[in-house]
Amino acid sequence: MGTTEKDLLFCSFCRKDSDAVAKLIGGPGVHICDGCVEVCNKILAGEPRPAFPGWDVLTDDELLRILRPAAATVHSVADILKQHVQTLRQRGITWTQIGKALGVSRQAAWERFS
Numbered sequence: 001m002g003t004t005e006k007d008l009l010f011c012s013f014c015r016k017d018s019d020a021v022a023k024l025i026g027g028p029g030v031h032i033c034d035g036c037v038e039v040c041n042k043i044l045a046g047e048p049r050p051a052f053p054g055w056d057v058l059t060d061d062e063l064l065r066i067l068r069p070a071a072a073t074v075h076s077v078a079d080i081l082k083q084h085v086q087t088l089r090q091r092g093i094t095w096t097q098i099g100k101a102l103g104v105s106r107q108a109a110w111e112r113f114s
């Protein structure tokens with residue numbers, strides 16, 4: 001049986017998979033690795049923030065390798081957003097209210113999430 005997209009666990013920030021990191025911490029639709037937590041801790045401690053080198057520093061193969069995790073992050077976060085909207089709908093919140101909160105029309109909210 002092959003690995004499905006849902007089986008892939010990777011850091012949503014640096015895209016390293018669970019085999020390449022010591023720890024992977026899960027949140028709603030996202031994960032963060034120990035290395036990225038370490039960077040966060042340094043930032044919180046007031047140390048200079050390391051500059052993001054940009055995607056151009058990666059080789060074609062590296063960019064291709066992280067494409068699937070990047071797409072999976074988008075899908076995962078989109079699923080969380082949809083659950084969020086479903087919770088609001090179950091509470092009786094109108095599409096007009098949801099659209100206003102999202103900064104889109106009632107129709108746009110309904111078309112995207114119903």
Ligand SMILES: [Zn+2]
Nearest residue numbers: 011014033036
């Ligand atoms: Zn990471």
